[in-house]
Amino acid sequence: NGYSLVKSLERMKKDRFLTNSLILFCGSFLVGAVNYFYQFLMARMLTVSAYGELQSLLAIFSVIAVLTGTISTVLVKYTADFKAKDKPNKIYSLFLLLTKKTSAAAIIFFVIFVILSGHIAGFLNLDSVFPLIILGATFLFSFLSSINSGIIFGWQKFKELSVISIISAFLKIVFAVLLVKLGFGINGAVGAVILAALIGYLISFYPIRFLFVLKKEEVQVKEILRYSFPVFFTLLFTALLFNIDVILVKHFFPAQTAGEYGAL
Numbered sequence: 001n002g003y004s005l006v007k008s009l010e011r012m013k014k015d016r017f018l019t020n021s022l023i024l025f026c027g028s029f030l031v032g033a034v035n036y037f038y039q040f041l042m043a044r045m046l047t048v049s050a051y052g053e054l055q056s057l058l059a060i061f062s063v064i065a066v067l068t069g070t071i072s073t074v075l076v077k078y079t080a081d082f083k084a085k086d087k088p089n090k091i092y093s094l095f096l097l098l099t100k101k102t103s104a105a106a107i108i109f110f111v112i113f114v115i116l117s118g119h120i121a122g123f124l125n126l127d128s129v130f131p132l133i134i135l136g137a138t139f140l141f142s143f144l145s146s147i148n149s150g151i152i153f154g155w156q157k158f159k160e161l162s163v164i165s166i167i168s169a170f171l172k173i174v175f176a177v178l179l180v181k182l183g184f185g186i187n188g189a190v191g192a193v194i195l196a197a198l199i200g201y202l203i204s205f206y207p208i209r210f211l212f213v214l215k216k217e218e219v220q221v222k223e224i225l226r227y228s229f230p231v232f233f234t235l236l237f238t239a240l241l242f243n244i245d246v247i248l249v250k251h252f253f254p255a256q257t258a259g260e261y262g263a264l
Contacts, residue, residue: 020158027162034169038176042189043263045177049255050186055262056124056250057135057190059243064139066239067109068146070232071102074224075147079154088210089217091151094224095208096216098147106143110136124250131190138194141201148204151211160207168200 043051075094082090113136117129126132152161175195179188250258 020156023158023162027158027165031162031165031169034166034173038169038173041173041177042180045180046185046189048259048263050189050259052250052255052257052259052262053124053126053131053186054189055246056126056258057131057186059246060120061135061138061193062243063236063239063247065142066232066235068139068142069235069239070228071098071143072146072150072153073231073235074228075150076154077227078219078224079151080156083155087217089214090219091155092211092214093216093219095147095151095211097219097221099144102143102147106140109143110140113139124247125255131186134187134190134194138190138197141194141197145197145201145204148201148208152204152207155208157207164200164203164207167203168196171199172196 042054046054075098078094079091082088082094114133117132117136120126120132121129149161149164152164172192172195174192176189176192179191182188184191246262249261253261
């Protein structure tokens with residue numbers, strides 16, 4: 001009856017595990033639905049060959065984003081660990097250390113990516129290197145964003161993380177539609193990714209503002225690095241499993257066929 005349902009909902013609200021799980025599920029589901037809608041719109045607004053290019057670029061992004069996924073996963077683990085031990089200063093130190101190191105690594109990675117963009121464009125049979133350069137710029141923000149999101153997740157701020165992810169996903173659609181309609185084509189579709197990533201990164205500072213009143217405390221970097229390697233390779237092979245086919249199809253097949261495959 002209605003009374004039993006109300007009592008069950010009240011018990012669920014008091015159960016943090018169930019509540020957080022529901023928040024994560026709903027947030028992830030909505031983000032996935034919005035990202036799919038982005039794919040649907042781009043498939044309708046771009047030519048078939050241009051959509052094939054977009055799919056191959058997003059596949060490359062997914063594979064290289066294994067690096068950001070590793071950073072985020074490691075930070076989730078150690079943030080939760082330090083929080084449980086009531087050592088928030090170590091989280092702040094880890095934030096500062098990784099932000100500094102990751103910023104330098106992201107810039108170096110971007111430069112290397114730009115240098116190799118001609119070869120990558122040739123392998124993917126792209127008409128221009130500009131979409132690749134735009135894609136490379138995305139990593140400048142996504143690398144840093146992975147640090148903030150990892151801390152937010154590890155601190156169990158699931159509602160805030162879900163809201164940021166949803167906002168970024170919606171903004172990607174808004175920017176993509178606007179830029180493609182303005183005539184930027186594939187460059188606009190990829191550029192929307194970097195704009196959404198930038199805004200999502202800036203917003204992500206709000207949930208972790210509590211860090212900036214803390215003091216630094218020494219952390220064991222070697223232990224963190226040892227944990228990072230198996231995480232990296234696990235994520236890498238998973239990403240390759242789901243994305244390598246799109247990259248190979250773009251290399252071996254005509255643009256029209258690659259676009260149709262990407263749509264499927």
